[in-house]
Amino acid sequence: xxxxxxxxxxxxxxxxxxxxxxxxxxxxxxxxxxxxxxxxxxxxxxxxxxxxxxxxxxxxxxxxxxxxxxxxxxxxxxxxxxxxxxxxxxxxxxxxxxxxxxxxxxxxxxxxxxxxxxxxxxxxxxxxxxxxxxxxxxxxxxxxxxxxxxxxxxxxxxxxxxxxxxxxxxxxxxxxxxxxxxxxxxxxxxxxxxxxxxxxxxxxxxxxxxxxxxxxxxxxxxxxxxxxxxxxxxxxxxxxxxxxxxxxxxxxxxxxxxxxxxxxxxxxxxxxxxxxxxxxxxxxxxxxxxxxxxxxxxxxxxxxxxxxxxxxxxxxx
Amino acid sequence: xxxxxxxxxxxxxxxxxxxxxxxxxxxxxxxxxxxxxxxxxxxxxxxxxxxxxxxxxxxxxxxxxxxxxxxxxxxxxxxxxxxxxxxxxxxxxxxxxxxxxxxxxxxxxxxxxxxxxxxxxxxxxxxxxxxxxxxxxxxxxxxxxxxxxxxxxxxxxxxxxxxxxxxxxxxxxxxxxxxxxxxxxxxxxxxxxxxxxxxxxxxxxxxxxxxxxxxxxxxxxxxxxxxxxxxxxxxxxxxxxxxxxxxxxxxxxxxxxxxxxxxxxxxxxxxxxxxxxxxxxxxxxxxxxx
Numbered sequence: 001x002x003x004x005x006x007x008x009x010x011x012x013x014x015x016x017x018x019x020x021x022x023x024x025x026x027x028x029x030x031x032x033x034x035x036x037x038x039x040x041x042x043x044x045x046x047x048x049x050x051x052x053x054x055x056x057x058x059x060x061x062x063x064x065x066x067x068x069x070x071x072x073x074x075x076x077x078x079x080x081x082x083x084x085x086x087x088x089x090x091x092x093x094x095x096x097x098x099x100x101x102x103x104x105x106x107x108x109x110x111x112x113x114x115x116x117x118x119x120x121x122x123x124x125x126x127x128x129x130x131x132x133x134x135x136x137x138x139x140x141x142x143x144x145x146x147x148x149x150x151x152x153x154x155x156x157x158x159x160x161x162x163x164x165x166x167x168x169x170x171x172x173x174x175x176x177x178x179x180x181x182x183x184x185x186x187x188x189x190x191x192x193x194x195x196x197x198x199x200x201x202x203x204x205x206x207x208x209x210x211x212x213x214x215x216x217x218x219x220x221x222x223x224x225x226x227x228x229x230x231x232x233x234x235x236x237x238x239x240x241x242x243x244x245x246x247x248x249x250x251x252x253x254x255x256x257x258x259x260x261x262x263x264x265x266x267x268x269x270x271x272x273x274x275x276x277x278x279x280x281x282x283x284x285x286x287x288x289x290x291x292x293x294x295x296x297x298x299x300x301x302x303x304x305x306x307x308x309x310x311x312x313x314x315x316x317x
Numbered sequence: 318x319x320x321x322x323x324x325x326x327x328x329x330x331x332x333x334x335x336x337x338x339x340x341x342x343x344x345x346x347x348x349x350x351x352x353x354x355x356x357x358x359x360x361x362x363x364x365x366x367x368x369x370x371x372x373x374x375x376x377x378x379x380x381x382x383x384x385x386x387x388x389x390x391x392x393x394x395x396x397x398x399x400x401x402x403x404x405x406x407x408x409x410x411x412x413x414x415x416x417x418x419x420x421x422x423x424x425x426x427x428x429x430x431x432x433x434x435x436x437x438x439x440x441x442x443x444x445x446x447x448x449x450x451x452x453x454x455x456x457x458x459x460x461x462x463x464x465x466x467x468x469x470x471x472x473x474x475x476x477x478x479x480x481x482x483x484x485x486x487x488x489x490x491x492x493x494x495x496x497x498x499x500x501x502x503x504x505x506x507x508x509x510x511x512x513x514x515x516x517x518x519x520x521x522x523x524x525x526x527x528x529x530x531x532x533x534x535x536x537x538x539x540x541x542x543x544x545x546x547x548x549x550x551x552x553x554x555x556x557x558x559x560x561x562x563x564x565x566x567x568x569x570x571x572x573x574x575x576x577x578x579x580x581x582x583x584x585x586x587x588x589x590x591x592x593x594x595x596x597x598x599x600x601x602x603x604x605x606x607x
Contacts, residue, residue: 026455050454058447058481065451068386068436069459073451088441089478093448096438097429 002202003170007163008106010145012037015074017146018153019045025153026066028075030056035165036076036106060086060101064093067100072153079105079121079162083128094158095131101159102152103128108138108162109249110277110294111199111287120282121162126254128160129227135159135180136227138248138256140201141171144224147178155180162198164249166287169202171222183230185237189217192305192312193237193244197223197256200247200275206298211305218305226256231263238268243312245273245304249296252276271311273304320383320462323376323405326369331537334404335365340593341400343567344600345413347586352417352425355563355576356470357397359534360499363559366540367466367497368401376406379433385463386436386452390445391470391499392426393578398435399423407434410607443476445469446496450482453494453554464548467496472504475513480525486554487526494554495547496527499534501563503574522556534559535566567592 018025019041027041028050042049052059056077063073082105094101105124112120128136139145145163152159187208196204201222208218219237238244246257257274277294291297338361346352374384389398403410415421422431426440437448449467456463473479486494502509509515519529528550532539547555564570567589581589587597
């Protein structure tokens with residue numbers, strides 16, 4: 001078993017670090033201080049921590065106001081509420097005005113578990129990605145979430161960072177490079193490219209290992225920044241491999257898979273398969289059970305890889 | 318730079334400036350043949366007081382860090398916002414003649430990336446008070462003497478998010494925050510009281526821990542006194558409920574909700590401008606030459 005750690009803790013730790021180095025960092029929370037792990041910051045910097053209560057729309061727009069007076073506001077709530085509930089505030093006030101608001105979306109994906117569909121954010125990558133000026137980061141593990149949060153503070157403009165509830169496998173370490181907008185090739189291979197974000201990066205690596213035993217060499221690419229997306233890296237992968245599988249803990253429509261397809265259909269169209277939630281709402285259950293039931297495991301990635309390889313072969317004859 | 322309004326107009330000068338603003342509004346709307354008339358007209362006295370007496374800013378440096386901040390939450394009244402900005406010198410008056418046009422900078426609802434003096438884009442209601450809350454909260458964190466003004470319509474109190482902001486500002490006792498409600502009792506579909514009963518608005522704000530001042534929004538002396546009272550009120554945010562009459566003072570627009578969202582046709586504009594003591598040709602000429 002790999003080492004396990006929570007992505008939300010990476011968010012919380014990074015905010016604490018930022019608080020120590022940058023006096024302009026301000027954190028707002030919507031009655032979820034402990035579960036979004038902004039509690040580290042709240043304890044250390046109470047004068048820069050603002051409890052907004054269960055009023056996400058006001059929190060989002062208040063963050064916009066704070067950015068206007070020179071603060072760098074990070075707000076934290078569950079991804080489902082941060083985005084869907086505040087969509088208009090994000091669109092008109094934050095994005096149209098290009099304000100320096102950083103949105104921490106906790107409890108992303110089906111792996112939220114027993115809380116069920118209302119709390120399992122499965123649409124917000126699509127919703128945030130479509131907005132001009134917005135950047136979208138879906139880190140794969142604790143360390144990457146930490147780095148993504150630090151990077152968000154360094155770049156001007158709205159950023160959405162999505163992270164999860166559960167302990168997830170450690171894939172990267174402190175020395176792994178992180179650059180906003182640049183994907184990472186975690187494993188080389190020329191038969192098929194598996195492009196993943198979030199916790200599905202680990203599943204992609206597992207799938208690649210299993211495929212290698214069958215003689216299939218899969219390239220694994222971690223696209224932590226879904227927007228702006230790394231077009232050159234994806235195009236190169238499609239050119240080299242001729243087949244692409246995407247994997248994400250999100251609805252099949254509008255997320256990472258769509259973003260990758262939007263690039264490749266113009267630069268290098270190749271057969272593609274999507275591992276994602278198939279246009280349905282989540283439900284209660286244990287995280288691992290749900291990942292399996294909703295088709296989000298390495299087994300599903302392997303099946304998708306075989307399928308896309310069949311299509312690739314059919315094309316070449 | 319001292320913390321003063323760049324004009325410090327007296328009562329008579331403010332009344333004359335309000336008249337200029339109203340002439341600007343009618344003229345730019347006739348030129349655009351699109352836009353909102355009634356609300357911008359009735360807000361002109363309040364805008365005159367804010368921009369030419371009360372607020373601290375530097376039109377040559379819109380982002381001057383010492384400035385007060387104002388947020389037109391009711392983005393649709395932007396003709397009064399633009400005319401006040403232009404009259405104050407943020408951009409040339411002639412730009413008003415390109416309101417809502419492709420080759421102009423003045424969007425139908427204000428866009429902060431296009432127009433100097435506009436802090437945040439607005440047009441979707443119920444957000445300005447939350448923005449003002451954030452700006453006021455952040456200013457207080459820095460012990461900045463800035464005052465923050467949220468300019469709200471009565472109708473947008475139907476938006477739940479407005480009440481989230483009212484609750485938060487009262488809770489955090491933001492006395493550097495002043496909300497101004499253009500209480501003309503009109504929204505697109507009719508009188509506010511008929512569409513969605515709002516009264517007693519003063520009591521509602523008081524229940525949410527605000528200081529409430531109720532005035533006639535066309536009485537310039539009362540307007541100035543209210544802003545002064547707001548400035549001197551400590552430990553609570555202040556809301557000024559300014560009773561206004563939509564379309565004021567143009568006779569055929571008074572209290573007519575039909576004038577919420579349409580521009581005057583050229584002949585209607587001419588009639589309105591006659592009542593305001595000028596003509597379209599004369600006023601358009603003034604705008605285009607400045």
